[in-house]
Amino acid sequence: MxxxxxxxxxxxxxxxxxxxxxxxxxxxxxxxxxxxxxxxxxxxxxxxxxxxxxxxxxxxxxxxxxxxxxxxxxxxxxxxxxxxxxxxxxxxxxxxxxxxxxxxxxxxxxxxxxxxxxxxxxxxxxxxxxxxxxxxxxxxxxxxxxxxxxxxxxxxxxxxxxxxxxxxxxxxxxxxxxxxxxxxxxxxxxxxxxxxxxxxxxxxxxxxxxxxxxxxxxxxxxxxxxxxxxxxxxxxxxxxxxxxxxxxxxxxxxxTPESAPDALDPILVAFEEAFKAKGLEIGEVVDFLKLRGQLSDSEGFVDVGKGYAQRATENIEKFAEIVKETLA
Structure with missing residues (x-):
């Protein structure tokens, strides 16, 4: 966690x-x-x-x-x-x-x-x-x-x-x-x-x-x-x-490098790379997470919980399968 x-x-x-x-x-x-x-x-x-x-x-x-x-x-x-x-x-x-x-x-x-x-x-x-x-x-x-x-x-x-x-x-x-x-x-x-x-x-x-x-x-x-x-x-x-x-x-x-903010959290980056490799787009994942109550209507991919993203990445095969079935 x-x-x-x-x-x-x-x-x-x-x-x-x-x-x-x-x-x-x-x-x-x-x-x-x-x-x-x-x-x-x-x-x-x-x-x-x-x-x-x-x-x-x-x-x-x-x-x-x-x-x-x-x-x-x-x-x-x-x-x-x-x-x-x-x-x-x-x-x-x-x-x-x-x-x-x-x-x-x-x-x-x-x-x-x-x-x-x-x-x-x-x-x-x-x-x-x-x-x-x-x-x-x-x-x-x-x-x-x-x-x-x-x-x-x-x-x-x-x-x-x-x-x-x-x-x-x-x-x-x-x-x-x-x-x-x-x-x-x-x-x-x-x-x-x-x-x-x-x-x-x-x-x-x-x-x-x-x-x-x-x-x-x-x-x-x-x-x-x-x-x-x-x-x-x-x-x-x-x-x-x-x-x-x-x-x-x-x-x-x-x-300058000193004033630049931190980049996107590496956990979300890894999550995005993983589901895109399975043929999913950000919009589809966001739609799925809103249906599952992981995101509110006003939130987007940057608001995904880091723990959830990490677990989904570790089980990306199952995650992608569920997303596609849900949105079909």
Whole structure:
């Protein structure tokens, strides 16, 4: 039995959503050695960053697989944006099932396929985390009416600009869901009307409010300045050679050996190598462990207990057989 204590620093699953044109991509460019998965076709043209423009869901998956297998080249994978990724997945689901639109499946079946495929993509991002690379998912916000079940009247609130099938999945997956907006205040009413003033200072909300969704597991202040500085303690620095926007190796490394965090636990590395040798992928193992209650819905491969991983590795033949039977 391998018992560990204390905090374990690892790459984080961060989701940042804001109104359009707020500076999400600029924030992502400040993360360690970022590679942008540009789903918006030109959304990062104004930035001097490394990027891959994905015109389809298949191309997006290829980028994730490349980062997972070449993790030393990157410090952060930036998905820009989740709502455009969702559109590409919808296109994939419709094409695969020979449907004209997500609505044409009937009985909400198309949205079920969408949610399943979106969950698989998040599992693939867990593989990026396991490889030692931060994951930052950017998304747009929109205002939607909301009526709590225990209230007589509803109100408007900011939400992820995604379908009701995928937004909850992304929120549960994230270690931190952060909402960026301009700081405003309501001036005293004059002639029966209230006037908003301010609106120039960018802030990031880290805790849930009636007006927006947000969460964090790190004890961040409820409101911080919108910038990477507020998140520095959460971000794992890049340990390998930095790749510049032209795809060349940069002359300097982002971190020194003294400041670099520990690599992924060797027990998990051995476990991953063992089940991959038996034809299993990380997403399949995570699905199995969630079904068995070894992981919660919001946890990924990096959260697997070390003792469990070691026992599974020692009995990998039986483990792989059970996983395949369960998921068949």
């Amino acid at each position: 391998n018992i560990t204590t204390g905090k374990q620093k690892r790459p984080q699953r961060l989701v940042v959503y804001t109104p359009e044109g707020f500076g999400k991509s600029t924030l992502g460019s400040k993360f360690p050695a970022p590679l942008f998965l540009d789903m918006e076709k030109g959304g990062t043209d104004h930035l001097d960053v490394a990027r891959v423009t994905a015109d389809s869901y298949a191309e997006a998956k290829e980028v994730v697989a490349h980062v997972t297998g070449n993790s030393s080249e990157f410090g952060t994978l930036v998905v820009d944006t989740a709502d455009w990724l969702e559109k590409r997945i919808i296109e994939h689901v419709c094409k695969t099932n020979k449907q004209d639109s997500i609505e044409s499946f009937g009985y909400g079946k198309g949205y079920t396929y969408l949610a399943e495929e979106f969950q698989k993509f998040l599992h693939s991002l867990d593989g990026v985390i396991t490889a030692g690379v931060n994951v930052l998912v950017l998304a747009h916000s929109h205002v939607k009416p909301f009526t709590p079940p225990d209230a007589a009247q509803g109100y408007d609130r900011y939400e992820l600009k995604m379908t009701k099938q995928t937004a909850p999945i992304l929120k549960e997956w994230a270690d931190a869901l952060l909402f960026g907006n301009f700081q405003t205040r309501v001036q005293d009413r004059q002639q029966g009307k209230a006037r908003g003033v301010g609106g120039t200072q960018r802030v990031m909300h880290t805790e849930h409010s009636a007006a927006w969704d947000a969460k964090n597991r790190f004890g961040l202040p409820a409101k911080v300045e919108f910038g990477v500085e507020a998140l520095n303690e959460l971000i794992v620095p890049h340990k390998g050679p930095r790749i510049d926007s032209k795809g060349s190796e940069a002359s300097e490394s982002v971190t």
